[in-house]
Amino acid sequence: MEPGTTLTFLLLLGLLLLFLLLPRRGGTPAPLPPGPPALPLLGNLLQISPFHTLQSLLKLSHTYGPVFRVFLGSRPVLVLKGSAVREALVDNAEAFAGRGRMPTIEKTFRGHGVVFSNGDRWRQLRRFSLTVLRDFGMGRKSLEGRIQEEAQMLLQELRKTQGKPFDPTYHMSSAVSNIICSIVFGNRFDYQDQEFLELLQMMNESFREISSTWSQVYDMAESLLQSLPGPHQRIPKLLGKMREFIARRVQSNAQSLEPEQPRDFIDCFLLQMEKEKDNPSSEFTMENLELTTLNLFFAGTETVSSTLRYGFLMLMKYPEVQEKVYEEIEKVIGPHRPPTIEDRPRMPYTDAVIHEIQRRADLIPMNVPHRVTRDIIFHGYFIPKDTDVYPLLSSVLHDPASFKHPNTFDPSNFLDESGRFRRNEAFVPFSAGKRVCLGEGLARMEIFLFLTTILQNLQLQPLVPPAQLPTDPLESGFGNIPPRYQLCMLAR
Template sequence: MLEALGSLAAALWAALRPGTVLLGAVVFLFLDDFLKRRRPKNYPPGPPPLPFVGNFFQLDFDKAHLSLQRFVKKYGNVFSVDFGIFRSVLITGLPLIKEALVHQDQNFANRPLIPIEKRIFNNKGLIMSNGHVWKEQRRFALTTLRNFGLGKKSLEERIQEEAAYLIQEIGEENGQPFDPHFTINNAVSNIICSITFGERFDYQDDQFRELLRLFDEVMHLRTSTCCQLYNIFPRIMSFLPGPQHALFSKWEKLKMFIAGVIENHKRDWNPAEARDFIDAYLQEIEKHKGNATSCFHEENLIYNTLDLFFAGTETTSTTLRWGLLYMALYPEIQEKVQAEIDRVLGQSQQPSTAARESMPYTNAVIHEVLRMGNIIPLNVPREVAVDTTLAGYHLPKGTVVVTNLTALHRDPAEWATPDTFNPEHFLENGQFKKRESFLPFSIGKRMCLGEQLARTELFIFFTSLLQKFTFRPPENEQLSLKFRVSLTLAPVSHRLCAVPRG
């Protein structure tokens, strides 16, 4: 019987041509993809996806946040786009964003663990973790940051001191053209470093500058086309050459740097007294020693430190770089800011948050920089934790949700001149005016935990720099508002002249 079956199988195989087998395999793969991609009942509308890649090639990844806006016009404020087999939904407009991130926050609290994030984070740290791990790590981070000065006068004094170092560093350029990128990165990073590492780093510290460059490269590589394709075809892209391998390699280098800092801390660590965030976390690890289920361990310390370093450096320093660039491009606005500084502070009094209420124009300019700079244009993505209904549409568990901050901050119904740099958007009768449709730090339980720190840094650094310098374009060089796509939208590389004020 077995011999007969074997002969029949052999005869069938001989009868099949290689082309037939290949065609059958292709048909099977297409059928499998179709079944996986079949949209649930009452799912948001969207552009028709292609097999395997979804809507990947319908987006321009050099300006994905802008290319998505054309779908808003066609499909409305809730529409779907597919990346490979990953379903995602873009939501537009303040009412829907609040509905998802505030009123139904439990349903939208997760971060999506798509292949590249799983490879890098695997539910560790503060930004990309979920569930119990995220709650425990965020609670600890908030408490510890407050203990080390977040929201207190002592931290404001640290920022003022760093602003003085930054002024001195820029003053050494003697009004000549210079690239402000890593100098400003270093200054801003020193604030979070003083909390996490217990020290600041000199602007000439080659090792620290290399760390800042490494971070910049990692963020830029993360948005490359090859890394996007890795999310669709992780197994194939693991074998193919490309930037995805450089991303993983550089990420490991960043982890090794932080691991080295932690080892240095351990050498002279006093468990009874925490000098900084790392010390406090080491204490927490000791408390949970012997608990196999604890999420307080050294690897999570590395990821938390990297997350704090990223969150405490990149967004604020990028906003400051946009701010100085806008001042150089809009000299009449820069003059108004300096007139207010001269009237309220003069040339000798250091800027402080206490002075902010007396400086509505400067405050409005900083808010307009945040609006126009559009640093995180589509917010940090969320994932639907349970089957959910939003705006009458069914969103199955696992759907990736993206909030359209670009449209919110450029909505002509909300902003008088949405595409023009105009501080009057935040002024009313000469006084500063808060705007509900302004969410650069997001909203809800997963909003930026460093918002207060970032706002303090932006005001003190920006005001201190404009108190001492006038920023201008170099002679015969044209400044541009073009952006470089990374995990944030940053200005393209440029030079400025910081001319000392008399």
């Protein structure tokens, strides 16, 4: 062998041996996200107060950054703050499109229904639900007319108070719920219908229970508490009674179904079940029908009605804002014609006020939990498949980099220097990405039409000086529950 060839051979052999002797990096291609040390079984219960879950997570972000990991019991959860929320849900939409666990409601849903399902089940149910909602008018003139009619019926009910103090909770729940009821059940309910009022009461109670301190404790210590008595046992009972009502409606629809003339969401689902009865991979089952209907009924009622109740509170606390909205209504719509969606672009101040109400209501502050659908490197960290994710929507809605006055109620957060409405990517009350709220278009239409119809005709009057009005949530956990209050509505 030539000297040059020998030298080359020895060099290559040495490099090979060096490669074989070097320590290998096993497992993850990048480090796991940072986070506080966790205890066995309890996880980070000592660092995360169930009384102030969101505030605890925001405080931890000051130490560990906008992407960090905590343990709820033995369950690892990725927490996202600020701009990292949009980077995950929008820029990496498919990877963050899973639905994470909510132990307090798992006994009811068990991974079924459009909101709490995953994988192909979720894709089938979401695609179908969006199609049916659009077929029944979501985002169209036909549904706008239905909301306008309901707004006039609500106005009649509010006038019956004759300027006397009352709690607006069930007035607003009834009106808002009647819109989604007309889609899923094919009819509206009278405001005095006892069965309807009982349903709304159960819905209100379950939303409050899911958002209570005890539910936050249960989410963090499920393995220790699941067999013990406590408030967490009430949630499945409340949701179960609501599901029983839906099951009765499904049976009634099945007995009178006319395939050529579907009346509502339930009819359409029943027809799809029949169409796919021989398909073994079909997700159109009775369980998914009942639980998807419960998803739509619950979300389509509680979110908008809570937002409107919070809006009334803010408009009474800032009477100058209420008066300015009324002046814009007078100028653009006048005193007699019902408001329409076409009025909204010509009412920049009202539009800004509505956006600010939603931003400050911060209704689902930690979002509905997400889940990572595949291994992913995010912000330089390795996030394993099936990791639950808390994208903190509240941190986006109160981001000082996006809003001039993030911690006060100020419509100018959505207005430019000329008073024109200004859109903002940080406005995410409906979440973002693949799991964005199914009914966003419907909710936006409802909030505008209900609010402008009421303010066109009635003045909101508090029972105490505006500065004394409560603004802290009744409960703050999964949801921010508006405080209970009374008001008077006086004729204009």
